[in-house]
Amino acid sequence: MDSAKLNDWMQVVGIFAVVASLIFVGLEMRQSQRIALSAAYQARADSSMHLRMAPLESEALQSAWAKAIIGGESLDGLTPEEIVVLRSRWNATLVYIENMHYQFTSGFVTEEQWQSNRRELEMTLTRIPEWGRQLLENCDVYRDSFCEEIREAGKDITTSGE
Numbered sequence: 001m002d003s004a005k006l007n008d009w010m011q012v013v014g015i016f017a018v019v020a021s022l023i024f025v026g027l028e029m030r031q032s033q034r035i036a037l038s039a040a041y042q043a044r045a046d047s048s049m050h051l052r053m054a055p056l057e058s059e060a061l062q063s064a065w066a067k068a069i070i071g072g073e074s075l076d077g078l079t080p081e082e083i084v085v086l087r088s089r090w091n092a093t094l095v096y097i098e099n100m101h102y103q104f105t106s107g108f109v110t111e112e113q114w115q116s117n118r119r120e121l122e123m124t125l126t127r128i129p130e131w132g133r134q135l136l137e138n139c140d141v142y143r144d145s146f147c148e149e150i151r152e153a154g155k156d157i158t159t160s161g162e
Helices: 003-057 059-070 079-106 112-126 129-137 144-153
Strands: none
Touching: 003 059, 003 079, 059 079, 079 112, 079 129, 079 144, 112 129, 112 144, 129 144
């Protein structure tokens, strides 16, 4: 075989090698993306579980939750400590949901998952209407797009006392 034909064959083999390596890199990138999305989903699940388990770590939060959320008692019936821990939990829930909204708008969370969190946002705002109304009046601590979600989720909260 003369050197020109050998050179041609070597170039063809080289092209196939480059194409094969690009396919391999593409498959590796897709696998890495799936692993990253799975890790992010797990992190969100861990965060959500931590929020849901928080009442078990604080007697004051258990008491406040039982009175205000389950029993529907007015905030006036809570001790100052109960109000502090309940407000902290309420704010943590909003931060969690805001993060989920950011991830949704960035394409990392499905529409179905966001709608679940959107329902949680609505419940969070309406469970303690006084705080929901305060947030509606002073929403600028969050991103504009999330404030729009808050306004929509809180549309059924009356503007005066319940």
